[in-house]
Amino acid sequence: MALEFYLSKFRELNTMRLQGHNKPHKVCMLLAVMDLIELGVISQNRIEFNQTLKQSFTEHFQRLRAGKDQDTPENPFYHLSSEGFWHLQPQPSVELTTIKGYSKTKVAYAYLDDELFTLMQSSLVRSDLRLALTQNLTRxxxxxxxxxxxxxxxxxxxxxxxxxxxxxxxxxxxxxxxxxxxxxxxxxxxxxxxxxxxxxxxxxxxxxxxxxxxxxxxxxxxxxxxxxxxGQVDVTNDVDDILQSDELSATEKSVLVSARVGQGQFRQSLLEQWQGCAVTGYGMPAMLVASHIKPWRSATNTERLDPDNGLLLLANLDKAFDRGFISFADSGEIMIAEALERPEVLGIRHGMRLEVRPQNLKYLHYHRELYQQRFVL
Structure with missing residues (x-):
């Protein structure tokens, strides 16, 4: 079966091991490619080494790097060719055998086995491939x-x-x-x-x-x-639902997909609105997550794109908020569920406050009611 073959290949990538850990570069490159396929940025079996690919690589690299790992996407773009399913297309008049590393003047683009590229069109398969890749870094x-x-x-x-x-x-x-x-x-x-x-x-x-x-x-x-x-299963299933909808135009699908994966206008609106984490004020965009107050699964398409239904949060706060372990009172005071053990390990403590705005209140009411069994309302 083709899927089992590629799952095995993804689990057993030839990753360099230095300083006690496996280098994440090949893993991050393949994760980046799947993200861009999911977004429709890569629609043909042609992977160009451009700014969009490099940015997607860097987002994964910042999450998975360790020690002195360097953000060098050009290395896996070239070295993945040793895995057998990733191929380099040389520029015209360039012999493939003369290419010793990535060079824009020598490599036109990369492409995958046709079977693998077809498999990557499925959100369910992508989630399994993502899990297989992660096993290269740790059990x-x-x-x-x-x-x-x-x-x-x-x-x-x-x-x-x-x-x-x-x-x-x-x-x-x-x-x-x-x-x-x-x-x-x-x-x-x-x-x-x-x-x-x-x-x-x-x-x-x-x-x-x-x-x-x-x-x-x-x-x-x-x-x-x-x-x-x-495996980002919830995200991939939601994206599939959007893409298969007969009620949305191509433009609406593109906007909603971008919002679901934390990109696009929704995130940009929150960055402009909050200028940093809505609780801590921390301002580095790469560390901030565009979080929906009324969860995506419960919101209408209009609510999914409404910046008033969004908070810009550091990743630890986003995870706790998304899972209902924290919420916020109308005053902005944080509410911490007893089920969240040792919140201080996450940097979460009583006394933290959200700079709440009147237009956020109806969405915060929904969030508190959704998880009311965890909080004293």
Whole structure:
């Protein structure tokens, strides 16, 4: 099967390992290409080394870099050709064998295997390919542990959930033939869902979960949310819904897709409106996320593009707000859910305030009501 072949290739990229970690350059280049395919910027199997590609590469690189890694997108653009599925098209009159590194005067563009390019048109396949790429940088269990800690949970919670998924829950899935191996070795959100959804119906699972005060169901859900987050599943599904809509014009689709992935006019409007993080005032654009107050899944198309339904937040605040672990009172005072363990690890503390504006209030009301069970209203 072509997909399995490319998933294997993506998991086993020849990444240089220095200073105790694998270099993220090839991973970031492929992630950038998939982002641009998703946005429709790359619509043909022709990948040009231009400013748009370099900017997309840099956004991923800033997230995945470690140590003294250098932001050099030209290196993976050339060196990915050693993987067998990435090809360089030389400029006219240039012999491919004479190209020893990236040079605009020698390389016209890159292109993928036709099969791979076709697979990348699917949002579901892209999410699996993204997960496969991430495994080049660290194993999924370690990445999950970091993900749990980033949400302010304790090390003991991370280890407890991970132990449950790798142990009792994997054993149950294998015993009932829902999975052929350990659940943490599944590199696809969709495969994980197929393997774990039937567990909830087993009496054996229900008994264990009851004795464990719902710990096993929380662990299953947590690891699934991690895979979805890592593969950007929610985003890709929403983009698919937009592109398949018969009610939107091509221009409306383009604007909505740009807003969904945090680019375009929606983000620009928030940058102009807030001039920095709406809570901390931090002003470096690369570190800020255009966040919807009334969630995308619940909003109308008009509300999705309304700057008054947006906050510009640092990534840690955005994640906590998006998941309903924090909200804001009409006065702007932060509200922190008890379910958010160790918020100080995320840089979140009581006394923080949002510079709230009257036009934000109706959307903040919706957000608080959506997560009202977590807050005292």
């Amino acid at each position: 999924l269990p370690e990445l999950y542990r970091r993900w749990v800690l980033e949400f302010g949970n304790s090390e003991s919670t991370a280890q407890k959930y991970l132990g449950a998924v790798r142990g009792v829950l994997s054993d149950l899935a294998i015993k009932h033939r829902f999975s052929i191996g350990e659940l943490t070795k599944i590199g696809s959100f969709h495969e994980y869902q197929l393997a774990t959804t039937p567990l909830y119906e087993l009496q054996e699972f229900k008994d264990k979960d009851s004795r464990g005060n719902s710990m096993y169901s929380r662990a299953l859900k947590s690891y699934g949310e991690f895979l979805a987050d890592l």
